[in-house]
Amino acid sequence: MSEPVPPGPRVHPFSIGKAPALVVSDGPLGLGAPVEEFDDLPAETVSALARRYGLPPDRTPLAQNALVVVLDGRPVLFDTGTGPELAFGPDSGRLIESLGEAGLRPDDIAAVVLTHIHPDHAWGLVDTDGRPAFPKATVHIAAEELAYVAAASTTGKYVGHHRAVMATCSHQVRPFDIGGEVMPGITAIPTPGHSIAHTSYRVSSGGETVLVLGDVMHHPMLAERTDLTYRYDYDRVRSATTRRAVLARCADEGTRVLGYHFPWPGLGHFAVAGDGYIFQPD
Ligand SMILES: [Zn+2]
Numbered sequence: 690m691s692e693p694v695p696p697g698p699r700v701h702p703f704s705i706g707k708a709p710a711l712v713v714s715d716g717p718l719g720l721g722a723p724v725e726e727f728d729d730l731p732a733e734t735v736s737a738l739a740r741r742y743g744l745p746p747d748r749t750p751l752a753q754n755a756l757v758v759v760l761d762g763r764p765v766l767f768d769t770g771t772g773p774e775l776a777f778g779p780d781s782g783r784l785i786e787s788l789g790e791a792g793l794r795p796d797d798i799a800a801v802v803l804t805h806i807h808p809d810h811a812w813g814l815v816d817t818d819g820r821p822a823f824p825k826a827t828v829h830i831a832a833e834e835l836a837y838v839a840a841a842s843t844t845g846k847y848v849g850h851h852r853a854v855m856a857t858c859s860h861q862v863r864p865f866d867i868g869g870e871v872m873p874g875i876t877a878i879p880t881p882g883h884s885i886a887h888t889s890y891r892v893s894s895g896g897e898t899v900l901v902l903g904d905v906m907h908h909p910m911l912a913e914r915t916d917l918t919y920r921y922d923y924d925r926v927r928s929a930t931t932r933r934a935v936l937a938r939c940a941d942e943g944t945r946v947l948g949y950h951f952p953w954p955g956l957g958h959f960a961v962a963g964d965g966y967i968f969q970p971d
Contacts, residue, residue: 699783700791701954703971706895708758708874712947712954713787715753715770718809719778723749726907727917729925735917742910751908753809754955755784756901756947757791758892760874763799767890767901768949769813772822774850776808784813785822798823801861802871803830804903804949805884806838806851807921814858821858829871832864833886880905880935882928883919889935899956900946905935907950909968912936912959936966945971 699714723739724732726749736746744750756767770784771777785795795816801823803811816822838851855862865871867879867888876891883904890901906912907919915933922928939946940959948955948968957970 699787699953701956702791703956704897705758705892705899706897708760708892708894710756710758710892710899711791712754712956713757713784713791714953715755715787715809715813716781716783717778718751718753718771718781718950720749720751722747726920727911728920730914730917734914738910738914738917742908744908744910749908751950752953752955753781753784754947754949754951754953756892756899757788757793757798758874758894758899760872760894764793764797765800765802765872765875766798766823766826767802767892768804768810768903769801769822771809772813772815772854773817774808774812776812776847781809782813785816795823796825798826800872801826801828802875802890803828803834804889804901805887806830806834806855807884807904808847808850810903810949811851812854815854819857821861823861826861827863828858828861829863829865831867831877831886831888833867834884834888835862835864837885880931882924882926882931883922885923887923887931898944900935900939900944902935902946902948904949906932906948909948909951912966912968913962915965940966 701712723744724735771781775782867877871877878889880887880889892899918925918928940961959966
């Protein structure tokens with residue numbers, strides 16, 4: 690059975706036009722059985738699909754592929770992994786180690802761009818001592834996502850720690866309205882559903898583009914079955930609608946994508962296949 694990401698620090702160098710880029714691993718998440726995580730189709734349908742995609746029957750080991758792209762000499766990190774909390778098992782929380790493999794120290798990161806505020810994307814903003822993990826970085830997040838987490842009436846399993854993490858980094862945070870350029874070369878694309886204001890990013894340099902999907906889909910099998918959703922989607926109907934729109938556009942335009950939870954390193958393209966799409970890794 691193939692694992693989505695081998696153990697240990699992992700770095701995958703590539704480029705986006707003139708910009709040097711890396712996929713860095715935070716290590717795999719240990720989630721429950723595929724039929725529990727993706728539970729809105731009959732169990733036999735989901736287990737057959739998961740088996741075809743090489744997932745084991747009793748757990749869903751998802752990769753965590755964070756992007757670093759160096760724009761105008763400034764390393765920009767997209768999402769931060771689980772950090773020291775290890776909310777999804779002991780194999781995650783390795784992003785700093787992986788950055789070190791690439792010769793990058795936390796101080797080198799000039800900006801952090803978040804797709805959404807969930808444990809496996811935002812909790813790595815804080816280090817083991819409870820201080821900002823990337824002290825010299827500005828932190829960019831959709832204002833609507835930040836406001837949702839900050840709202841006093843919001844409750845939920847992880848919300849208390851979300852608030853603590855964002856409070857620790859509050860002096861670094863630069864909220865933005867989705868739809869325009871976050872910084873030169875990085876455009877925010879609204880992809881709501883998995884979270885209230887989930888944001889994908891179009892990263893462009895020298896005529897090349899990579900679409901940072903974040904959690905528009907958690908696994909390539911959700912490209913094949915666009916009627917399947919993830920149990921932790923904030924709005925499962927909206928998540929599926931967003932995913933279909935993203936897939937159609939990516940397949941039509943031949944967009945290179947990075948899937949945060951796709952099997953390592955998560956880069957590739959989508960093509961139309963039957964009623965759905967197939968992910969073709971690079
Ligand atoms: Zn995630």
